Amino acid sequence: MLEINHVSVKFSADSDVQAVEDVSFVLPEGSKLALVGETGSGKSVLLLAILRLLPETAQTRGDVLLDGKSIWQMKRKELDKIRGAVISYVPQGGGEALNPLMRVGFQVGEPLMEHKGLSRKEAEAKSVSLLKRFHLGDEEALARAYPHTFSGGMRQRAMVAMGIAADPQIVLADEPSKGLDEKRVALVAETFQQLGEKSLLCVTHDLLFAGKISDHICVLYAAQQVEYGPTEKLMSAPLHPYTRDMLRAIPENGMEVDKAGFAPAHTGYENFGCRYRHRCKDCMEVCKKMPPLFTVGDEKVRCWLYADASGTADKDL
Amino acid sequence: MGKYLIRRILTAVFTIYVIITVSFFMVRFMPGDPLQHLVGQEEYYYLLDTDPEELESIAEKYGLNDPLGVQYVRYLKSVVTLDFGIAYSNKKPVVENVFSCIHWTVLLSIPTWILGGLLGGVLGVLAGWRPGKRLDCVLTPIALFLNTVPSNCIGVLALALFAYKLRWVPIGGMTSGIGTGWVRTLDILKHMALPLSILVLFRCSGDFMLMKSSVSQVRHADYTTTAASKGLSDRKILFRHVMRNAMLPYMTSMCMQMGGLLSGSMMIETIFGWKGMGQLFYNAVSSRDFPTAQFCFLISAFCVVMANLLSDILVGVIDPRVTVK
Numbered sequence: 001m002l003e004i005n006h007v008s009v010k011f012s013a014d015s016d017v018q019a020v021e022d023v024s025f026v027l028p029e030g031s032k033l034a035l036v037g038e039t040g041s042g043k044s045v046l047l048l049a050i051l052r053l054l055p056e057t058a059q060t061r062g063d064v065l066l067d068g069k070s071i072w073q074m075k076r077k078e079l080d081k082i083r084g085a086v087i088s089y090v091p092q093g094g095g096e097a098l099n100p101l102m103r104v105g106f107q108v109g110e111p112l113m114e115h116k117g118l119s120r121k122e123a124e125a126k127s128v129s130l131l132k133r134f135h136l137g138d139e140e141a142l143a144r145a146y147p148h149t150f151s152g153g154m155r156q157r158a159m160v161a162m163g164i165a166a167d168p169q170i171v172l173a174d175e176p177s178k179g180l181d182e183k184r185v186a187l188v189a190e191t192f193q194q195l196g197e198k199s200l201l202c203v204t205h206d207l208l209f210a211g212k213i214s215d216h217i218c219v220l221y222a223a224q225q226v227e228y229g230p231t232e233k234l235m236s237a238p239l240h241p242y243t244r245d246m247l248r249a250i251p252e253n254g255m256e257v258d259k260a261g262f263a264p265a266h267t268g269y270e271n272f273g274c275r276y277r278h279r280c281k282d283c284m285e286v287c288k289k290m291p292p293l294f295t296v297g298d299e300k301v302r303c304w305l306y307a308d309a310s311g312t313a314d315k316d317l
Numbered sequence: 318m319g320k321y322l323i324r325r326i327l328t329a330v331f332t333i334y335v336i337i338t339v340s341f342f343m344v345r346f347m348p349g350d351p352l353q354h355l356v357g358q359e360e361y362y363y364l365l366d367t368d369p370e371e372l373e374s375i376a377e378k379y380g381l382n383d384p385l386g387v388q389y390v391r392y393l394k395s396v397v398t399l400d401f402g403i404a405y406s407n408k409k410p411v412v413e414n415v416f417s418c419i420h421w422t423v424l425l426s427i428p429t430w431i432l433g434g435l436l437g438g439v440l441g442v443l444a445g446w447r448p449g450k451r452l453d454c455v456l457t458p459i460a461l462f463l464n465t466v467p468s469n470c471i472g473v474l475a476l477a478l479f480a481y482k483l484r485w486v487p488i489g490g491m492t493s494g495i496g497t498g499w500v501r502t503l504d505i506l507k508h509m510a511l512p513l514s515i516l517v518l519f520r521c522s523g524d525f526m527l528m529k530s531s532v533s534q535v536r537h538a539d540y541t542t543t544a545a546s547k548g549l550s551d552r553k554i555l556f557r558h559v560m561r562n563a564m565l566p567y568m569t570s571m572c573m574q575m576g577g578l579l580s581g582s583m584m585i586e587t588i589f590g591w592k593g594m595g596q597l598f599y600n601a602v603s604s605r606d607f608p609t610a611q612f613c614f615l616i617s618a619f620c621v622v623m624a625n626l627l628s629d630i631l632v633g634v635i636d637p638r639v640t641v642k
Contacts, residue, residue, distance in 0.1 A: 053542050080548040089546035099540040101561045101636055111547045146637040
């Protein structure tokens with residue numbers, strides 16, 4: 001079980017950039033959670049923060065617990081035993097997430113050398129069977145090839161294979177559907193549905209994709225959690241105005257996009273009030289004050305509309 | 318890879334041919350009678366007035382009256398047979414002159430290349446891998462300073478301080494011409510100390526900056542994060558994933574420097590009275606000793622082309638993206 005406890009990430013440049021602010025959720029064993037949000041909402045930073053993969057310039061607060069033990073307090077040696085073995089990270093496929101100078105087979109099998117004591121040769125042989133699970137076609141040749149010969153979709157699937165190589169309990173995936181056409185997205189979704197018992201924490205900006213692969217969805221907006229709930233409920237009856245607007249923007253739902261504005265910049269958040277205020281159709285006077293995270297049934301939502309409906313407000317904020 | 322290799326080699330051979338040809342025609346198309354350069358300006362006008370037949374016979378002797386095509390073929394032949402003629406300056410064969418200088422240049426340039434490259438490379442990796450730490454904070458300003466101040470300036474200052482004022486090392490030259498065996502070796506080392514130190518310092522600072530920027534760039538690459546996410550230790554991340562990528566620009570630069578091993582540093586050799594290739598070239602150009610200058614030019618061009626070829630091959634071996642078209 002993975003617990004994210006009040007995690008905040010700040011980058012100090014000329015002015016402070018608050019990338020993630022007080023996000024909390026729990027990822028029980030075997031569950032699949034999608035982190036949804038637009039570009040710059042802080043979802044990828046949050047994912048990297050879990051395994052302490054952020055650059056040194058990032059200032060973090062809060063804690064991340066793995067089965068009750070803090071990952072953030074661990075010594076590096078201990079952390080190295082978790083990384084890739086218990087919790088693995090599947091990077092975005094678009095960039096140079098695979099080393100351009102090393103064969104794909106070696107990179108896919110590397111976690112096995114690190115955590116299962118396999119020799120280089122054994123690990124490379126195993127990587128072929130790992131690749132085969134994701135139907136890349138002629139896996140023997142592809143394992144010997146270099147990343148630049150792969151298409152985006154192939155790279156993405158190879159990286160999922162790399163992520164599950166050492167049989168981890170939890171897979172963290174960063175935008176696995178980014179930049180892929182619909183058919184490839186469906187393929188990647190299928191790949192994730194094969195994870196079975198493993199827990200999945202998947203960052204995406206694609207709500208439809210999130211709907212296919214997750215049982216819970218957490219919506220982030222401007223560094224904050226604005227809604228959390230079971231996937232089906234959230235997709236059919238969203239609570240937060242932002243989630244509603246986002247669902248309306250999906251092509252299948254009429255692609256109704258309000259181009260009025262973007263999320264506020266990551267600075268000067270204090271005294272801003274609700275960060276969705278200036279884009280929200282239901283904006284009220286009270287929205288000049290930051291709403292807490294209200295609990296409505298098994299869902300959580302950060303919006304004053306639910307002040308009465310909620311039993312308890314998260315008073316931590 | 319095979320195809321890539323053949324293409325590179327053919328390109329190199331062709332480049333050398335073009336350089337030889339261009340250098341031939343450039344000299345021929347220069348304004349003025351080549352005889353002027355051959356016998357010297359004063360002598361030329363003197364002979365032109367008093368003994369034009371003598372001038373004619375000299376032209377005949379050097380084959381300057383033959384058609385350009387014939388001269389060109391003869392020139393190519395002389396290049397292939399390494400017969401570069403007689404130096405105007407001391408009437409000795411050019412090749413002999415060059416061979417009396419080249420070992421002095423190599424004595425400075427190879428240690429500079431190896432020491433500067435190793436020291437700069439290793440320190441650069443350490444500083445780039447841990448930016449903002451002590452090593453980086455101390456070395457980077459020094460390297461920046463050395464990179465911006467010309468080497469001849471530091472050379473003269475060092476000469477004034479260590480050789481003139483403190484008298485730690487001789488003021489110039491390669492030997493005092495005393496002794497044999499160990500005594501002579503020690504004597505040469507003493508003469509080498511200052512020019513070599515300055516050359517190493519400068520080379521080291523350049524390689525340091527290159528390696529540092531290369532490592533610190535690769536350190537933030539996506540694949541470095543990926544490597545860390547697999548649970549690799551810092552050492553494995555650095556040596557397995559980062560170094561291989563960071564080495565590429567450094568290796569290219571080392572190969573290019575190899576191309577300059579035989580040409581010598583004109584500035585430092587002149588300041589320290591070091592009779593190497595740099596000085597030979599400098600003197601040949603200033604005294605219009607064309608056969609010597611042309612040969613020096615050819616050697617340096619040949620070395621640069623070869624170094625280019627070597628770096629292309631090495632990069633092709635390491636980086637699979639290069640060999641595909």
